[in-house]
Amino acid sequence: MSTISEKIFSRASGKEAKANEFIMANVDYAMAHDGTSVLAVRSFKKMGLEKVWDPKRIVIPFDHLTPANTETTAALHHDIREWIAEQGIPNFFDVGEGICHQVLPENGFAMPGKLVVGADSHSCTYGAFGAFGTGVGATDMSEIFAAGKLWFKVPETIKVTARGKLGKHVLAKDVTLKTIGTVGAAGATYKAAEFYGDTITDLSISGRMTLCNMAIEMGGKAGIVPPDKKTFDFLEGRAVEEYEPVYADEDAEYCAEYDIDAANLEPQVARPHQVDNVCDVMEVAGTKVDQVFIGTCTNGRLEDLEIAADILKGEKVAVRTLVIPASRSIMIEAIRNGTAETLLEAGATLGTPGCGPCLGGHMGVIAEGEVCISTANRNFRGRMGTGGQIYLASPVTAAASALTGEISDPRTV
Numbered sequence: 001m002s003t004i005s006e007k008i009f010s011r012a013s014g015k016e017a018k019a020n021e022f023i024m025a026n027v028d029y030a031m032a033h034d035g036t037s038v039l040a041v042r043s044f045k046k047m048g049l050e051k052v053w054d055p056k057r058i059v060i061p062f063d064h065l066t067p068a069n070t071e072t073t074a075a076l077h078h079d080i081r082e083w084i085a086e087q088g089i090p091n092f093f094d095v096g097e098g099i100c101h102q103v104l105p106e107n108g109f110a111m112p113g114k115l116v117v118g119a120d121s122h123s124c125t126y127g128a129f130g131a132f133g134t135g136v137g138a139t140d141m142s143e144i145f146a147a148g149k150l151w152f153k154v155p156e157t158i159k160v161t162a163r164g165k166l167g168k169h170v171l172a173k174d175v176t177l178k179t180i181g182t183v184g185a186a187g188a189t190y191k192a193a194e195f196y197g198d199t200i201t202d203l204s205i206s207g208r209m210t211l212c213n214m215a216i217e218m219g220g221k222a223g224i225v226p227p228d229k230k231t232f233d234f235l236e237g238r239a240v241e242e243y244e245p246v247y248a249d250e251d252a253e254y255c256a257e258y259d260i261d262a263a264n265l266e267p268q269v270a271r272p273h274q275v276d277n278v279c280d281v282m283e284v285a286g287t288k289v290d291q292v293f294i295g296t297c298t299n300g301r302l303e304d305l306e307i308a309a310d311i312l313k314g315e316k317v318a319v320r321t322l323v324i325p326a327s328r329s330i331m332i333e334a335i336r337n338g339t340a341e342t343l344l345e346a347g348a349t350l351g352t353p354g355c356g357p358c359l360g361g362h363m364g365v366i367a368e369g370e371v372c373i374s375t376a377n378r379n380f381r382g383r384m385g386t387g388g389q390i391y392l393a394s395p396v397t398a399a400a401s402a403l404t405g406e407i408s409d410p411r412t413v
């Protein structure tokens, strides 16, 4: 009677692991990006260590401040590149390759049953592939760099079941926001979430990534979709090693259960400044926006860009609209299939694959008093610029709002 998390931690610790126990687990893959690797490497060096435990199991994408925005960032990038070369870490993805949470799955590091730990809170994205993906701080990451293991408290698990076919212009992001609105921003603190129901199995891999990506926004340690044929097809020729899918037992114990009625779901929006401040789009329709941002590890995939392009085709945006593909390969595909051209012709700006203005780093921060509707995962006060207001929504709601210059229900434009 075990949950997916208990099974993954049992394998990773070499002993039967049960919720609330403390265990030492072997990490399958460890990720740090340009933002956090700096601190992890500093702490690693402080321990007086020379070589990392296993260079092949470390993945470092540069995505947060890329291309470098200041001389300080450029110098940090420079130092980390040197350390990566010194350590012989083969899985280094430099400026322009994309956002860590897109780069790892695309390159086959997120696999069913694996323990994938990242020095970034949205590492829960890897749960879309049936992995236990979770974020840790940079100091914890330095321990993993050193020894390949870390202690964990095995989380309890909540079960979220979404049923019903999604209506027109209602997307994975709406299911995600509804789930967070229902569970609450702290409702799943230090718990894993397992996602079930026909709505979830019907989601594309991209949609499942959106859902798992935001598990941390309800406090979740992980968000996991049980792997199925879609997962295995995606991983075909991509997985970097063999993997063993893991499923929960019928009588696994859940600490809470939630049901989401997806059939009657309206497009959702999270209002400033909390991710669980969720409502139907109609409640905020008409709110004037200054900027639209389509991108991030939540919604910067090809499917998201295509959905936006569908709405914007042959039209002109009414406000500045920034589109940032989540990875190089997504950008290439968007160029190849005409999506990029459609977006550019509609007046959107296309940015280098990476995090962009998501956390207020650069490339599209907003001014005091400005409003941005964004496809990202966080709308905290000041995140995209002090005094700015962020509304979170799906790519189709964001694109519809770009057309009108105000928050709009995509079913009405």
Ligand SMILES: CC(C)[C@H](C(=O)O)[C@@H](O)C(=O)O
Binding pocket: 035, 036, 064, 119, 120, 121, 122, 135, 359
């Ligand atoms: C910079 C990084 C530590 C941070 C995170 O952990 O999530 C960032 O990616 C974010 O989304 O706020």
Ligand code: SF4
Binding pocket: 064, 099, 100, 101, 120, 122, 296, 297, 298, 354, 355, 358, 359, 376, 377
């Ligand atoms: S896109 Fe945003 S949420 Fe995702 S890793 Fe980058 S900064 Fe964090």
